[in-house]
Amino acid sequence: MKTEEIKPFLSDAVVAEVMQAIQSTSARLVSTYPDDLHSILEQRRCALGGMLELARTLDAWRLVLALEAHKDDLSRQIEAL
Numbered sequence: 001m002k003t004e005e006i007k008p009f010l011s012d013a014v015v016a017e018v019m020q021a022i023q024s025t026s027a028r029l030v031s032t033y034p035d036d037l038h039s040i041l042e043q044r045r046c047a048l049g050g051m052l053e054l055a056r057t058l059d060a061w062r063l064v065l066a067l068e069a070h071k072d073d074l075s076r077q078i079e080a081l
Contacts, residue, residue: 015062022051023070038081045074 010018026044033040048071055063 010060010063012062015060015066018063019066019070022048022067026070026074038078041074041078041081045071045078048074 029040029044030037048067052064052067052071055061055067
């Protein structure tokens with residue numbers, strides 16, 4: 001028996017919902033640990049790297065683009081510190 005590869009389809013609404021949750025978590029972490037902002041941003045950017053790897057593996061390109069934009073935003077925040 002041959003196994004078929006499952007390709008998930010993520011609509012724009014699903015991607016927006018996922019990104020809202022990810023961005024909310026990032027904002028919550030930043031507001032919870034303001035004294036350790038650099039470290040928190042670095043850790044969050046690293047976590048996004050794992051999310052990006054998974055999204056690329058799943059060929060979820062809408063999600064990949066949204067995650068890359070959020071990761072770039074975190075990088076800019078780190079550079080601004």
